Amino acid sequence: MSSPQKMTGGSCIFLDAAALRSLIPPSSLVPHLLISLPSHSTAVQSPSRQIFPVDPSASSSLLLMPSWSSSPSLPYIGVKIVTSFPHNSDLGLPGISASYALFSSTTGANLAGFDGTELTLLRTSAVSALAARFLAREDARVLVMVGAGALAPYLIRAHRFIRPGIERVIIWNRSAARARDLARRLEEEEEEGGNVVFEHAESLDEVIGFGDVVSCATSSKTPIVKGEWLKPGSHLDLVGSFSPAMRECDDEALVRAARVFVDFPAAMSEAGELVGAFERGAFSPEDVAGNLSDLAGGLKVGRRSPSEITVFKSVGTALIDLLAAQLAYESYITIT
Template sequence: MNTIGLDFDDVRAAVSMQDAIVAVRQAFLDLAAGHFEQPVRTAMRDGQFLIMSTHHRPSATAMVKTLSVDFTRVPAIAGTVTWAETRQGTLVADAAAVTGLRTGAVSGVATDLLAPADADTMAIIGAGGQAPDQVRAVHAVRPLRGLSIMDRDRSRAAALADLLRSELPQVEIDVADGVDTAVRRADIVTCATPATEPVLASEMLRPRVHINAIGAFRPTMRELPDDLLGEATVVIDDLAAILEESGEILHALDSGALTEDDLIVLGDALTHAPERRERTVFKTVGVAAQDWAIARLLAAKFLPAGAPA
């Protein structure tokens, strides 16, 4: 049996965002079909250490991700993604690279499903490690004309703007001084922050807008206010994970702004497109099937006989 090790650059060179979006979309369809055995992830020290695992029954493959999260360091995520299957061996990949790809990819899947077909302007709140892939994924499904970046650390927002200008020269990119300035003309808004209080207010936003909320992943974290969730079509990655970990959804349920019946699971929405209100929200805390999808692409490239079908 072989064990292949892949660092950050290996992962990024091997998997394009377009391929990641296709793979993650199929993983959510498989998740909805019951093809995954997937426990809710283990969180220790209030989310500073996370363990995620899943088994894909049809392919007899499994994935385990172990990581630490520290927003005071760069990169904030450090750890490993381990792919295992019964015949060809094991693959171990950098968790930061896989996490960026899979979190971007699921936002791409949700944006393609929920954002208006003519959406071409985006705002991103938070310019940390997840932000570049969020923009790349949205651009892959809704080619952007304009992008506004806002971060409390203006130098970090400026650095992200410089990076993305080199990759997306056709997109007009600016650094905003505040959240309201960033989002006022955006068709698509992504929140990628570790906030514990909402960073958006309903009145800041255009009447028709799609929002990806990807930063908050613990009950103590919250990026969106109750009234915004209450007026929107709300799609989530996984009900069990959301009810365990999503601070904004739990808060909205407690306040009565939402009921569990209002929550639409992404895999189901991909099969039966939901009725969309003017405002749509995709809330993700991240599930192991996403990491499995990226690891499967890596296994197909690097293990001797590739990943099983």
């Protein structure tokens, strides 16, 4: 592979999944977002994500997510193309597939292509970890992972990076076999000397009350997590829904929370948990305390006491894709 020339229109490179895992692990990406997000959140143009139904009967869709910046410190244009086929899980196939293209905003040159699926998994989990940095208790010990799909192991690793005291991970999935298989795989991957116990649960309501952090990554259209199950001091991380028709928690989870944050304002009109609660009058837009940039930039306080429940809802944004792609591309050209 030829060595690319930054911003000069040199050979376009391709970074596959393995390269991205090496270049932007949570230990690199989370600090990068913490530093970069506040300064670029208003400088980057990110039009609303376009969602096109491909097969409404199967809930499959095509998503387009462009963004661009002319800032000298972020001179890029990025476009992600995503397909969402939730029923692929029944076929043993990934539900989300994506491709990402990075261009120079100075010359328009095509700089790099990325495995967009891997980029999405890494950046989504890093966003949850960054939010947990401000919202989860520092002494968190138990993580409950709701869902055992492709994103689940990334979320588990990211949350463990930001809260290294986690010593027990409980995985629940509608298919108990998939939860069991993921727990077994993570246990096998654990480095020698690791002190984390990985297990699966048959019944979510019996274990969710143990969670100091509860992370959800499903395509559910009906609430899976009930607010009455959450224990005081817990942090609820909602990742799966990206449309008003999707919903991972009930209204009570939002009502019980002392602090509710979103990744970006778009979540207020895209996340089914919030849209539905607004429509039912159970929760209002004014009850949302702020967004991820507010937390990272120190404009808003996250957790205020050990006993309060916190909620973070993300729907994804092209800005985060661009920042993740920037780190991957610039890290690559630095070492080649």
